[in-house]
Amino acid sequence: MLTTQNTQQQDSLSPAIDLRKINKSFGPVHANKDVDLIVAKGSIHGIIGENGAGKSTLMSILYGFYEADSGEILVNGKLASITSSKDAIRAGIGMVHQHFMLIENFTVLENVMLGAELSSSLKESKISARAELARLSEEFGLAVDPDAITGDLAVGLQQRVEILKALYRGAEILILDEPTGVLTPQEVKQLFDILNALRARGVSVMLITHKLQEILAITDEVTVMRGGTMVASRETSKTTKQELAELMVGRKVLLEVDKSVAQPKEVLLEADNLTIKDSAGITRLDAVSLKVHAGEILGIAGVSGNGQAELLDVLSGIIPVQEGNIHLNGTTINAKNVLNAKDFRHLSLGHVAEDRHKQGMVTDFSARECAIMGFQDEPEFNGRILMDNKAVTDHCVSLMEEFDVRPANPHLKAANFSGGNQQKLCMAREIERQPKVLLVGQPTRGVDIGAIEFIHQQIVALRDAGNAVLVVSVELEEVMSLCDRIIVMFEGRIVGEMAASDADAQKLGLLMGNAGSDDQASTQGASS
């Protein structure tokens, strides 16, 4: 820690990070092509780009997970050889991963010092770590109770622990990979306050995200990556959302969903007091009632893990109804009349799963096999004994054509398609039959901006054809722009409902954190 401070004094003029002509290939895939990047000291630098643009590869090179094929890394003006994360930490680089690297049943203090203990005696290490942690907390305004069990903390606080971990190891340069994915809008604001405090004390921050509004809100400079190259660097104050989006995609994009006012008609799907307990007896869904009308898109907002997944599962027949009723197209489903996912499909319900890799497709299957999931027993795909493999392939080809899935190769393994194309294939499979009711979980998770536009159009088209759509999304902007009516879920309950035209991020955010009460209490508890 002392050495990095010395070097900082020596080269206070040189940039924190200076990447020169970084190249990295994975076989024939050129993930980084002659990438140059300069991050000024004490600044927040945003890096945006679509999936597969090379952001993660570049950060992995900087943090020592990969070694660059060619190019130089200069840290504080000095040539650094970074071949492992140890080297990166020694050079003063810290990283906060998208998925936290914390041990949930350790205390905050134990997590922070893990792997960086000062002595072989645990007691001594704890004493010195506690003092250092207190100093850091005070200096950067990062209040966390060092003796709290990490798993009990709110997600926003766990992220603080990650940041403290990096600072404890002497990080002067902090890389944050998609840090806001799991946070409520209020927690995002707190994070940005922390980042501002870090910047004020000379820490350089690199923020990797695909959310344009965050880039505009917090960064000083922004770099756009596309197809493995740096396509542009801008001063944040001199750019716009539209310009950044176009730079990312390489063409004009529509950021707002283009749709007319909804014309809701009869109720096609109704949930009536649905309650679901998991195998441990914990209530996951608590007396949820809702109606979805023909010709409207109902959005479910909420921080992920508040019952949305269970709601989708029970409404699509993946888990059986335990208490309450579902009325779907005139059929009532309840604990006495249990139907499985196939029966739900026969009642004209389509379901695009929240998580493609866990539910919506089999990544080891070929695209053609994925294209009939849920419809494998339909007569059109079956002969008397054997499956009609040609019909299956033809079906997949026509879906790929209709939804512009690339590459249009039905025999390619599903895992080898990009996220956007996987999602298009899943959407195509469900929408092609024009279901009366469509459930969509996270319509655009891990999907490129170009494909987002297309997917939104398809959902709106289905609505305009007089069908009911229920969308679950953790992206507030998506819920607000795509849906006609919004329901907010918190801890398995519905805590609010409003027309999309009345909604704003502030209102929804308060509801998502249940008026912020629980989160604020835990934050304050930790800081006192």
Place this chain on the structure above:
Amino acid sequence: MSNKTLPTWVDVGVLPLINVCLAFIVSGFVILLIGESPLEAVKYIVTGAFGYDEGIGYTLFYTTNFIFTGLAVSIAFHAGLFNIGGEGQAYIGGLGVGLMCLSLDSFMPWWALLPFAIAAGGAFGAAWAFIPAYLQAYRGSHVVITTIMFNFIASALMVYLLVNVLIEPGSMAPQSRSIMEAATLPSMQNLFAAIGIDIANSPLNVSIFLAMICCVLVWLLLWHTRLGYAIRMIGFNENAAVYSGINTRRIIVITMCISGAISALVGINEVMGAQERILLDFVAGAGFTGIAVALMGRNHPVGIVIASLLFGALKQGGAELSFENPDIPNNIVVVIEGLVILFCGALTLMTKPSMEKLFLKFYAKKENANV
């Protein structure tokens, strides 16, 4: 994007071959270590397995058993189930085959009896697999544990039956009476004699054709039927199967029953074909070898045939080896088999990264040359 994957022919062809070669090289060192010549050992094994017609007969006879058990393990594996119970299922299946033969052998010839024997054996084998399958699907008891237990139960049950119930009156050996000549499967020797070719006697019989038919049927089942689609989907991703409206519990039970029924066909080869009676421990480890065969054959019928042939040759050639050179203990073949399993099963992926690198280098060169 992920061009890091190897082409199929490298993955299923070259990699296993390298693994087998590595296993043989290490085996060679082991033989060297006990002071014998590896080259001589290779000579004995190869000539023992393929050098003369009787040897070939024995090799193919063992191969037949391994194809049945290998297919059985692989079909369960496609559903994500590790069926260790092939041994017991084959044993009980053989009991079914034997009982059917013993009760009908005075009434009909072998070709009329065969369908009944297959049905009875299949039913017995399936029933023996059904209980662990049910416990797995509906009670959550792990199929690995329960099938191992059922191997022991099968073994004890057969000892009891052969000693107390099925034993030929007046005999000291715990085995049933012989099945009548006309009701046993024709040996390959007889078959060849009928078309005028004279070959040496061996236990090889028409069951090998049944094994080939089974390979085709399993291939059709897995990749050309709805059931196979469901089986493979459960194996890859059970959540996706539930999402697709598949009754996973039912499919798990059905898959295990099919697996047990295929294992039981060892009984056709052994009881109805070779031994012509029910006797103690006729399965002789074929059920366990089937696990190695399925692993090495990458759970594909073609791979299973090739792997079965390798293990069949090792078994026959190994017996020949210890016969020709008593200084090399019989157990050395078990060591070789173990090494093959180690390299093809546990260490399958050991050579993969370096192969990937090598291949990608080659690929990149070709790419550059094209540009």
